[in-house]
Amino acid sequence: MKTPxxxxxxxxxxxxxxxxxLATRHNAINLGQGFPDTDGPDDVIQAAVDALRDGRHQYxxxxxxxxxxxxxxxxxxxFYGLEVDPxxxxxxxxxxxxxxxxxxxxxxxxxxxxxxIEPLYDTYLPVIRMLGAVPRIxxxxxxxxxxxxxxxxxxxxxxxxxxxxxxxxxxxxKVFTAAELAFIAELLQRHDxxxxxxxxxxxxxxxxxxxxxLMTLPGMRDRCLRIGSAGKTFSLTGWKIxxxxxxxxxxxxxxxxxxxxxxxxPPNLQRAVAVGLAKDxxxxxxxxxxxxxKRDLLSAGLAAMGFGVLPAMGSxxxxxxxxxxxxxxxxxxxxxxxxEAAGVTAIPVSAFYEGEAPRHYARFAFCKREAVLEEAxxxxxxxFGAGRGVRRAVGLAS
Numbered sequence: 001m002k003t004p005x006x007x008x009x010x011x012x013x014x015x016x017x018x019x020x021x022l023a024t025r026h027n028a029i030n031l032g033q034g035f036p037d038t039d040g041p042d043d044v045i046q047a048a049v050d051a052l053r054d055g056r057h058q059y060x061x062x063x064x065x066x067x068x069x070x071x072x073x074x075x076x077x078x079f080y081g082l083e084v085d086p087x088x089x090x091x092x093x094x095x096x097x098x099x100x101x102x103x104x105x106x107x108x109x110x111x112x113x114x115x116x117i118e119p120l121y122d123t124y125l126p127v128i129r130m131l132g133a134v135p136r137i138x139x140x141x142x143x144x145x146x147x148x149x150x151x152x153x154x155x156x157x158x159x160x161x162x163x164x165x166x167x168x169x170x171x172x173x174k175v176f177t178a179a180e181l182a183f184i185a186e187l188l189q190r191h192d193x194x195x196x197x198x199x200x201x202x203x204x205x206x207x208x209x210x211x212x213x214l215m216t217l218p219g220m221r222d223r224c225l226r227i228g229s230a231g232k233t234f235s236l237t238g239w240k241i242x243x244x245x246x247x248x249x250x251x252x253x254x255x256x257x258x259x260x261x262x263x264x265x266p267p268n269l270q271r272a273v274a275v276g277l278a279k280d281x282x283x284x285x286x287x288x289x290x291x292x293x294k295r296d297l298l299s300a301g302l303a304a305m306g307f308g309v310l311p312a313m314g315s316x317x318x319x320x321x322x323x324x325x326x327x328x329x330x331x332x333x334x335x336x337x338x339x340e341a342a343g344v345t346a347i348p349v350s351a352f353y354e355g356e357a358p359r360h361y362a363r364f365a366f367c368k369r370e371a372v373l374e375e376a377x378x379x380x381x382x383x384f385g386a387g388r389g390v391r392r393a394v395g396l397a398s
Contacts, residue, residue, distance in 0.1 A: 011126055015351040019335060023345035029368075029376040031298075032335075032345045034170070034316040036367045040234040040276070041283065047275040048239075051268035060267040063255050064092025064243070071274035072228070072243045079202075080216050088248040091255045092270055094262040095240035096200045096229040099254075101127050102261060103196045103225040103244055104164070106253035108133040112161035115152070119171055119352030121198070124164055133161070142319065142349075142358060143310045145174045149183055156187050162194040163187075168201040168211060171319060171352050171363040173312025175209045185217045194250070195220070200229035200242075203284050205314040206292040215245070222247045225254060230273040232316075233287075235367075239269045291316070291366065294373060298366040301377035305384050316367040319349060323360040325384060330359040338362075342383035344376045 003009070016033050023030040039045060063069065066086070073086035084090060093099040100123065108114065110132030116124055118139045128135045136155040138148065163184065167176040176184075188195055195214050202211045215224035225246040231237035244254050299309045299318055308321030327334050331348035339345045349361035366373060 007126065007129055014122055015347060016122075019339070019345050019347055022336065022339050026339050026343060028339045028343040028345045029372060029379065030345045031364045031366075031368065031373075031376055032347045034365045034367060035231075035237040036235040037369055037372060038235065040236040041279065043279075044234055044236070044272050044276040048268050048272035051271045054268075056267055060264055060270065062259055062264055063251075064090065064265065065267055065270045065274070067274040068092055068241075068243070068270040068277075071277040072245060075228075075277045076226075076245055080213050082213070082216060082221075082245070084245055085248065089246060089251050091244040091246070091251050091258055092265055093242040093244060093258055094265045095231065096198070096227050096242035097123055098240075098258070098261055099227045099242035099244045100124070100164075100196060100198060102254045102257035103227065103246070103250075104128060104131060104133075104162075105257035106225065106246075106250055107162050107194050107196070109161075111159065113157065113159040115155045115160060115163040117147075117152075117163075117165065117169075118354070119349060119357075120164075121166060121170055122351065125354060128164075134159070136160070137354060139353070140172065140174070142172075142321070142361060143308070145169075145172045145310075147176070147180045147183070152184070153187060156191045156193070158191075160191050160193045162196055164196045164198065165214060166198040167214075168199075168205055168314025170201070170315050171317050171347070171349060173310070173315045173317055173319065175205055175211060175313040178212055181212055181214055181217055185214065185220050188223055189219050193223070195224045197224050197226045199226055200232045201315045202228060203233050204288055204291055204316065206288060206295065207313060209313040211314065225250055230269075230276065233284075234273070234276045235287075239266075239273070241265060241269055241273050294366040294368070294370060297370060298364060298373050298377070301373075301381070302364070305377075305381055310361075316365050318364050318366055319361050320346075320364060321361055331362055334360075335362055338380065338383065342379045344379050 019032040069086040069090040072090045073084040076082040076084045108131045112133045115136045138152050215226045230241035302320050303309045306324045310319040312318050335346050335348045346362040346364045350357040
Protein backbone atom coordinates (compact mmCIF):
# COMPACT_ATOMS: atom_id res chain seq x y z
CA MET A 1 0.00 0.00 0.00
CA LYS A 2 1.08 3.59 -0.59
CA THR A 3 2.67 5.32 2.37
CA PRO A 4 0.32 7.69 4.24
CA UNK A 5 1.41 11.15 5.39
CA UNK A 6 5.08 10.85 6.29
CA UNK A 7 5.18 13.73 8.77
CA UNK A 8 2.27 12.48 10.84
CA UNK A 9 3.51 8.90 10.60
CA UNK A 10 6.83 10.02 12.07
CA UNK A 11 5.21 12.09 14.82
CA UNK A 12 5.05 10.20 18.10
CA UNK A 13 2.28 10.23 20.68
CA UNK A 14 2.41 13.47 22.64
CA UNK A 15 4.28 13.30 25.95
CA UNK A 16 1.17 14.61 27.71
CA UNK A 17 -0.84 11.59 26.57
CA UNK A 18 1.96 9.20 27.52
CA UNK A 19 2.46 10.64 31.00
CA UNK A 20 -1.26 10.97 31.69
CA UNK A 21 -1.77 7.31 30.80
CA LEU A 22 1.10 6.40 33.12
CA ALA A 23 -0.45 8.52 35.86
CA THR A 24 -3.76 6.69 35.48
CA ARG A 25 -2.03 3.31 35.58
CA HIS A 26 -0.30 4.17 38.87
CA ASN A 27 -3.14 6.20 40.42
CA ALA A 28 -0.79 9.17 40.50
CA ILE A 29 -1.57 12.84 41.08
CA ASN A 30 -1.23 14.32 37.63
CA LEU A 31 0.73 17.56 37.74
CA GLY A 32 1.70 17.01 34.13
CA GLN A 33 -1.16 18.28 31.99
CA GLY A 34 -2.01 21.95 32.43
CA PHE A 35 -5.67 22.03 33.30
CA PRO A 36 -7.36 23.06 36.56
CA ASP A 37 -9.14 20.50 38.72
CA THR A 38 -11.99 22.88 39.58
CA ASP A 39 -14.54 24.45 37.25
CA GLY A 40 -14.63 28.09 36.28
CA PRO A 41 -17.02 30.85 37.38
CA ASP A 42 -20.57 29.77 38.15
CA ASP A 43 -22.13 32.67 36.26
CA VAL A 44 -20.22 31.78 33.09
CA ILE A 45 -21.27 28.13 33.34
CA GLN A 46 -24.87 29.18 34.02
CA ALA A 47 -24.78 31.42 30.95
CA ALA A 48 -23.82 28.37 28.87
CA VAL A 49 -26.69 26.38 30.39
CA ASP A 50 -29.17 29.19 29.70
CA ALA A 51 -27.90 29.52 26.13
CA LEU A 52 -28.74 25.87 25.50
CA ARG A 53 -32.40 26.76 26.05
CA ASP A 54 -32.61 29.92 23.96
CA GLY A 55 -33.46 28.21 20.68
CA ARG A 56 -30.25 29.04 18.80
CA HIS A 57 -28.71 25.68 17.99
CA GLN A 58 -27.83 25.93 14.31
CA TYR A 59 -24.59 27.07 12.74
CA UNK A 60 -23.49 30.38 14.21
CA UNK A 61 -21.57 32.88 12.06
CA UNK A 62 -18.26 31.57 10.77
CA UNK A 63 -16.21 34.18 12.62
CA UNK A 64 -18.14 33.84 15.89
CA UNK A 65 -21.35 35.06 17.45
CA UNK A 66 -21.61 38.86 17.57
CA UNK A 67 -21.74 38.88 21.38
CA UNK A 68 -18.36 37.20 21.72
CA UNK A 69 -16.66 39.16 18.96
CA UNK A 70 -17.84 42.36 20.63
CA UNK A 71 -16.63 41.10 24.02
CA UNK A 72 -13.19 40.24 22.62
CA UNK A 73 -12.92 43.70 21.07
CA UNK A 74 -14.00 45.32 24.35
CA UNK A 75 -11.44 43.27 26.30
CA UNK A 76 -8.68 44.40 23.94
CA UNK A 77 -9.59 48.01 24.62
CA UNK A 78 -10.08 47.52 28.36
CA PHE A 79 -6.86 45.69 29.14
CA TYR A 80 -4.47 46.94 26.45
CA GLY A 81 -5.88 50.09 24.82
CA LEU A 82 -6.27 48.30 21.48
CA GLU A 83 -9.16 49.55 19.37
CA VAL A 84 -10.53 46.57 17.46
CA ASP A 85 -13.42 46.27 15.01
CA PRO A 86 -15.45 43.25 16.19
CA UNK A 87 -16.99 42.78 12.76
CA UNK A 88 -13.74 42.48 10.80
CA UNK A 89 -10.85 41.97 13.23
CA UNK A 90 -11.95 39.10 15.49
CA UNK A 91 -12.25 35.40 14.64
CA UNK A 92 -13.53 32.85 17.16
CA UNK A 93 -11.99 29.37 16.90
CA UNK A 94 -12.40 25.95 18.46
CA UNK A 95 -9.62 26.46 20.96
CA UNK A 96 -6.33 28.30 20.87
CA UNK A 97 -4.53 25.40 19.19
CA UNK A 98 -6.84 25.79 16.23
CA UNK A 99 -6.30 29.56 16.38
CA UNK A 100 -2.54 29.01 16.13
CA UNK A 101 -2.99 26.68 13.17
CA UNK A 102 -5.43 29.01 11.40
CA UNK A 103 -3.12 31.99 11.94
CA UNK A 104 -0.13 30.14 10.53
CA UNK A 105 -2.25 29.01 7.57
CA UNK A 106 -3.19 32.64 6.98
CA UNK A 107 0.46 33.62 6.60
CA UNK A 108 2.59 30.79 5.31
CA UNK A 109 3.41 29.49 1.87
CA UNK A 110 5.64 26.45 1.29
CA UNK A 111 9.28 27.41 1.73
CA UNK A 112 8.60 30.33 4.07
CA UNK A 113 10.61 30.43 7.28
CA UNK A 114 9.14 30.86 10.76
CA UNK A 115 11.21 31.82 13.80
CA UNK A 116 10.22 29.85 16.91
CA ILE A 117 11.62 29.97 20.42
CA GLU A 118 12.45 26.85 22.44
CA PRO A 119 11.29 25.43 24.76
CA LEU A 120 7.96 25.44 22.94
CA TYR A 121 4.45 24.04 22.86
CA ASP A 122 4.63 20.75 21.01
CA THR A 123 2.09 21.55 18.29
CA TYR A 124 4.12 24.42 16.79
CA LEU A 125 6.69 22.51 14.76
CA PRO A 126 4.36 19.86 13.24
CA VAL A 127 1.92 22.52 12.05
CA ILE A 128 4.64 24.67 10.52
CA ARG A 129 6.07 21.66 8.70
CA MET A 130 2.69 20.38 7.51
CA LEU A 131 2.23 23.75 5.83
CA GLY A 132 5.50 23.24 4.00
CA ALA A 133 7.27 26.01 5.92
CA VAL A 134 10.64 25.81 7.68
CA PRO A 135 11.10 26.50 11.40
CA ARG A 136 14.16 28.45 12.49
CA ILE A 137 14.66 27.57 16.14
CA UNK A 138 16.15 29.90 18.74
CA UNK A 139 16.82 28.39 22.14
CA UNK A 140 16.32 29.88 25.60
CA UNK A 141 18.42 28.36 28.37
CA UNK A 142 17.59 27.81 32.03
CA UNK A 143 17.64 29.07 34.67
CA UNK A 144 17.04 32.67 33.53
CA UNK A 145 15.50 32.00 30.09
CA UNK A 146 16.97 35.23 28.74
CA UNK A 147 16.38 36.08 25.09
CA UNK A 148 19.63 35.51 23.13
CA UNK A 149 19.44 38.56 20.92
CA UNK A 150 22.31 37.76 18.58
CA UNK A 151 20.93 34.28 17.91
CA UNK A 152 17.44 35.65 17.38
CA UNK A 153 18.66 38.25 14.90
CA UNK A 154 20.63 35.58 13.04
CA UNK A 155 17.48 33.43 12.69
CA UNK A 156 15.80 36.13 10.60
CA UNK A 157 16.57 36.28 6.89
CA UNK A 158 15.15 36.92 3.41
CA UNK A 159 12.71 34.01 3.68
CA UNK A 160 11.39 34.88 7.14
CA UNK A 161 7.62 35.28 7.00
CA UNK A 162 6.81 35.28 10.73
CA UNK A 163 7.77 34.67 14.31
CA UNK A 164 5.62 32.48 16.55
CA UNK A 165 5.87 34.10 19.97
CA UNK A 166 4.50 32.68 23.23
CA UNK A 167 4.29 35.01 26.22
CA UNK A 168 3.58 34.32 29.04
CA UNK A 169 5.54 31.25 28.07
CA UNK A 170 4.85 27.55 28.45
CA UNK A 171 6.73 25.74 29.98
CA UNK A 172 9.14 28.32 31.39
CA UNK A 173 6.75 30.74 33.07
CA LYS A 174 8.71 33.56 31.40
CA VAL A 175 6.99 36.87 30.69
CA PHE A 176 8.81 38.70 27.91
CA THR A 177 10.02 42.14 28.96
CA ALA A 178 9.25 45.41 27.20
CA ALA A 179 12.86 45.57 26.01
CA GLU A 180 12.75 42.04 24.59
CA LEU A 181 9.49 42.77 22.79
CA ALA A 182 10.90 46.00 21.37
CA PHE A 183 13.88 44.05 20.00
CA ILE A 184 11.53 41.53 18.36
CA ALA A 185 9.39 44.34 16.93
CA GLU A 186 12.46 45.96 15.36
CA LEU A 187 13.42 42.67 13.71
CA LEU A 188 9.91 42.21 12.32
CA GLN A 189 9.91 45.66 10.78
CA ARG A 190 13.43 45.26 9.39
CA HIS A 191 12.53 41.96 7.70
CA ASP A 192 8.92 42.86 6.83
CA UNK A 193 7.59 39.86 8.79
CA UNK A 194 4.51 39.04 10.86
CA UNK A 195 3.96 37.66 14.35
CA UNK A 196 1.60 34.95 15.54
CA UNK A 197 1.27 35.74 19.23
CA UNK A 198 0.23 32.87 21.51
CA UNK A 199 -0.99 34.81 24.55
CA UNK A 200 -3.27 32.24 26.17
CA UNK A 201 -1.84 32.94 29.66
CA UNK A 202 -2.27 36.70 29.27
CA UNK A 203 -4.18 37.11 32.56
CA UNK A 204 -2.04 34.67 34.54
CA UNK A 205 0.94 36.79 35.60
CA UNK A 206 2.41 37.22 39.08
CA UNK A 207 4.62 39.37 41.31
CA UNK A 208 3.80 42.62 39.53
CA UNK A 209 4.65 41.29 36.08
CA UNK A 210 2.22 42.39 33.41
CA UNK A 211 1.64 40.91 30.02
CA UNK A 212 2.40 43.27 27.12
CA UNK A 213 0.90 42.22 23.78
CA LEU A 214 3.39 42.65 20.96
CA MET A 215 0.48 44.14 18.99
CA THR A 216 0.54 47.22 21.25
CA LEU A 217 4.09 48.23 20.26
CA PRO A 218 4.71 50.88 17.59
CA GLY A 219 4.47 49.49 14.08
CA MET A 220 3.04 46.14 15.24
CA ARG A 221 -0.72 46.69 14.93
CA ASP A 222 -0.83 45.49 11.31
CA ARG A 223 1.72 42.70 11.71
CA CYS A 224 0.26 40.65 14.58
CA LEU A 225 -2.34 37.95 15.01
CA ARG A 226 -3.03 37.87 18.76
CA ILE A 227 -4.47 34.66 20.24
CA GLY A 228 -6.45 34.34 23.47
CA SER A 229 -8.02 31.39 25.26
CA ALA A 230 -11.22 31.23 27.26
CA GLY A 231 -10.06 27.87 28.58
CA LYS A 232 -7.10 29.43 30.39
CA THR A 233 -8.83 32.68 31.39
CA PHE A 234 -11.90 30.99 32.87
CA SER A 235 -10.51 27.57 33.91
CA LEU A 236 -12.74 25.86 31.34
CA THR A 237 -10.18 24.16 29.14
CA GLY A 238 -12.63 21.55 27.83
CA TRP A 239 -14.79 24.21 26.21
CA LYS A 240 -12.11 24.85 23.57
CA ILE A 241 -12.94 28.47 22.80
CA UNK A 242 -10.12 30.56 21.35
CA UNK A 243 -10.06 33.88 19.57
CA UNK A 244 -7.80 35.69 17.14
CA UNK A 245 -7.46 39.47 17.04
CA UNK A 246 -5.83 40.68 13.84
CA UNK A 247 -5.97 43.46 11.24
CA UNK A 248 -8.91 42.94 8.91
CA UNK A 249 -6.83 41.61 6.01
CA UNK A 250 -5.18 38.92 8.15
CA UNK A 251 -8.34 38.15 10.12
CA UNK A 252 -10.15 37.41 6.84
CA UNK A 253 -7.46 34.89 5.92
CA UNK A 254 -7.53 33.30 9.38
CA UNK A 255 -11.32 33.00 8.97
CA UNK A 256 -10.85 31.17 5.67
CA UNK A 257 -8.47 28.76 7.37
CA UNK A 258 -10.94 28.32 10.25
CA UNK A 259 -13.65 27.59 7.68
CA UNK A 260 -11.61 24.65 6.40
CA UNK A 261 -10.63 23.35 9.85
CA UNK A 262 -13.74 23.38 12.04
CA UNK A 263 -15.93 26.00 10.30
CA UNK A 264 -17.49 27.17 13.56
CA UNK A 265 -17.66 26.71 17.33
CA PRO A 266 -20.55 25.83 19.72
CA PRO A 267 -22.75 28.94 20.00
CA ASN A 268 -23.86 28.49 23.62
CA LEU A 269 -20.27 28.32 24.82
CA GLN A 270 -19.39 31.39 22.80
CA ARG A 271 -22.17 33.42 24.41
CA ALA A 272 -21.11 32.25 27.86
CA VAL A 273 -17.50 33.32 27.24
CA ALA A 274 -18.81 36.77 26.27
CA VAL A 275 -20.31 36.97 29.77
CA GLY A 276 -16.96 35.98 31.23
CA LEU A 277 -14.96 38.60 29.36
CA ALA A 278 -17.25 41.27 30.81
CA LYS A 279 -16.52 40.24 34.42
CA ASP A 280 -15.13 42.91 36.71
CA UNK A 281 -11.45 43.52 37.41
CA UNK A 282 -11.68 41.68 40.72
CA UNK A 283 -12.21 38.39 38.89
CA UNK A 284 -9.07 38.70 36.78
CA UNK A 285 -6.97 39.91 39.74
CA UNK A 286 -8.28 37.10 41.91
CA UNK A 287 -7.51 34.51 39.26
CA UNK A 288 -3.88 35.60 39.14
CA UNK A 289 -3.44 35.98 42.91
CA UNK A 290 -5.00 32.59 43.58
CA UNK A 291 -2.66 30.91 41.13
CA UNK A 292 0.33 32.80 42.57
CA UNK A 293 -0.45 31.36 46.00
CA LYS A 294 -0.54 27.85 44.55
CA ARG A 295 2.72 28.47 42.71
CA ASP A 296 4.31 29.56 45.97
CA LEU A 297 3.01 26.49 47.80
CA LEU A 298 4.39 24.09 45.21
CA SER A 299 7.68 25.96 44.79
CA ALA A 300 8.35 26.07 48.54
CA GLY A 301 7.66 22.38 48.91
CA LEU A 302 9.89 21.39 46.02
CA ALA A 303 12.68 23.66 47.23
CA ALA A 304 12.49 22.11 50.70
CA MET A 305 13.15 18.72 49.11
CA GLY A 306 16.27 20.03 47.41
CA PHE A 307 14.95 20.78 43.94
CA GLY A 308 16.32 23.86 42.24
CA VAL A 309 13.08 25.73 41.58
CA LEU A 310 13.13 28.26 38.76
CA PRO A 311 11.11 31.48 38.94
CA ALA A 312 7.71 31.49 37.21
CA MET A 313 6.33 34.93 36.36
CA GLY A 314 3.25 33.59 34.59
CA SER A 315 1.35 30.55 33.25
CA UNK A 316 0.34 27.36 35.08
CA UNK A 317 3.81 25.86 35.50
CA UNK A 318 6.92 25.65 37.65
CA UNK A 319 10.16 24.22 36.27
CA UNK A 320 12.32 22.36 38.77
CA UNK A 321 15.91 21.11 38.49
CA UNK A 322 16.16 17.63 40.01
CA UNK A 323 19.95 17.33 39.59
CA UNK A 324 20.59 18.38 43.24
CA UNK A 325 18.65 15.29 44.35
CA UNK A 326 21.31 13.04 42.83
CA UNK A 327 18.97 11.18 40.49
CA UNK A 328 21.11 9.33 37.95
CA UNK A 329 18.74 9.28 34.94
CA UNK A 330 17.46 11.88 32.52
CA UNK A 331 14.22 13.85 32.79
CA UNK A 332 12.08 11.19 31.09
CA UNK A 333 13.37 8.57 33.52
CA UNK A 334 12.84 10.95 36.44
CA UNK A 335 9.23 11.70 35.53
CA UNK A 336 8.54 8.01 35.10
CA UNK A 337 10.24 7.29 38.43
CA UNK A 338 8.22 9.76 40.47
CA UNK A 339 5.02 8.56 38.82
CA GLU A 340 5.73 4.97 39.74
CA ALA A 341 7.50 5.43 43.08
CA ALA A 342 5.80 8.53 44.50
CA GLY A 343 2.49 8.63 42.68
CA VAL A 344 3.07 12.13 41.26
CA THR A 345 3.38 12.90 37.55
CA ALA A 346 5.32 15.74 35.90
CA ILE A 347 6.44 16.44 32.33
CA PRO A 348 10.09 16.19 31.20
CA VAL A 349 11.17 19.60 29.92
CA SER A 350 13.17 18.03 27.09
CA ALA A 351 9.78 17.28 25.46
CA PHE A 352 9.55 21.00 24.66
CA TYR A 353 12.79 20.93 22.63
CA GLU A 354 13.84 19.39 19.33
CA GLY A 355 17.09 17.46 19.40
CA GLU A 356 19.57 17.89 22.22
CA ALA A 357 18.05 19.57 25.26
CA PRO A 358 18.57 20.08 28.98
CA ARG A 359 17.87 16.72 30.62
CA HIS A 360 17.54 17.52 34.33
CA TYR A 361 14.37 19.62 34.52
CA ALA A 362 10.73 18.66 35.10
CA ARG A 363 7.62 20.80 34.65
CA PHE A 364 4.98 20.72 37.38
CA ALA A 365 1.50 22.24 36.97
CA PHE A 366 0.21 24.17 39.98
CA CYS A 367 -3.30 24.90 38.64
CA LYS A 368 -4.77 22.38 41.10
CA ARG A 369 -6.55 22.58 44.45
CA GLU A 370 -4.22 23.34 47.37
CA ALA A 371 -5.11 20.04 49.02
CA VAL A 372 -4.00 18.21 45.88
CA LEU A 373 -0.70 20.11 45.76
CA GLU A 374 -0.11 19.38 49.44
CA GLU A 375 -0.78 15.68 48.91
CA ALA A 376 1.57 15.64 45.92
CA UNK A 377 4.30 17.30 47.95
CA UNK A 378 3.79 14.82 50.76
CA UNK A 379 4.15 11.90 48.36
CA UNK A 380 7.28 13.34 46.79
CA UNK A 381 8.76 14.11 50.21
CA UNK A 382 8.21 10.52 51.28
CA UNK A 383 9.92 9.31 48.12
CA PHE A 384 12.95 11.54 48.69
CA GLY A 385 13.07 11.29 52.49
CA ALA A 386 12.30 14.95 53.13
CA GLY A 387 8.89 14.76 54.78
CA ARG A 388 9.29 16.92 57.90
CA GLY A 389 11.20 19.72 56.16
CA VAL A 390 8.63 19.90 53.38
CA ARG A 391 5.74 20.06 55.83
CA ARG A 392 7.41 22.98 57.61
CA ALA A 393 8.11 24.76 54.31
CA VAL A 394 4.50 24.70 53.19
CA GLY A 395 3.01 25.40 56.61
CA LEU A 396 1.46 22.00 57.30
CA ALA A 397 1.14 20.50 60.73
CA SER A 398 3.95 18.09 61.56
